[in-house]
Amino acid sequence: MSSRAPCAPGSASSSVASAAASPGARWGCAGPTSAPSDLPSATGTHRRSFTMDVIEERVTGILSGQFKLKKEIITPEVTFQNLSFDSLVLIELSLVLEKEFQVVIEEGDLTDQLTVRELAELLTDKGAVA
Numbered sequence: 079m080s081s082r083a084p085c086a087p088g089s090a091s092s093s094v095a096s097a098a099a100s101p102g103a104r105w106g107c108a109g110p111t112s113a114p115s116d117l118p119s120a121t122g123t124h125r126r127s128f129t130m131d132v133i134e135e136r137v138t139g140i141l142s143g144q145f146k147l148k149k150e151i152i153t154p155e156v157t158f159q160n161l162s163f164d165s166l167v168l169i170e171l172s173l174v175l176e177k178e179f180q181v182v183i184e185e186g187d188l189t190d191q192l193t194v195r196e197l198a199e200l201l202t203d204k205g206a207v208a
Contacts, residue, residue, distance in 0.1 A: 132208035133179070134198035140174060141194070152194060159190035179206035 134154060142149045147161060158168060168190065172183040175197075181204040188197070 126202060129206075129208045130195075130198045130202050133201050133206055134195060136178070136208075137175075137194055137197055137201070140171075140178065144174060145171070154195035154198075155193050157191055157193050158188070163190055165190075175201065179204075181206050 138149065138152045141147045141152050141161070145167070151161070158171075163171065168188045172188050175181070176183050179201050181201060183200075183204070187200060192200075
């Protein structure tokens with residue numbers, strides 16, 4: 079919450095003049111303020127983390143829906159080997175993922191040692207949009 083004092087009558091003109099002198103500042107009646115530093119950034123790491131979480135959820139949905147796996151066994155750490163995916167199923171999965179996320183998955187990107195979380199990371203790195 080702001081601890082600024084209420085505006086005094088007639089002080090608006092001085093604030094306007096001050097704001098014109100420093101157009102980049104945020105102004106209130108008590109003068110310039112800055113954005114709180116404790117607010118999370120909507121860019122960088124936070125955005126990537128959010129995107130990966132959403133992509134991970136969508137991958138889980140694909141695995142449970144199209145590949146008929148129980149959601150309980152699909153954890154972020156489970157490998158495709160643990161899910162009994164052989165090379166042919168991985169190829170099928172790569173085709174589904176390419177269509178769903180509109181990315182290109184190269185040969186060798188998907189291996190049976192890859193985890194669901196690592197797959198979400200790979201898709202994020204390739205520009206998949208959540």
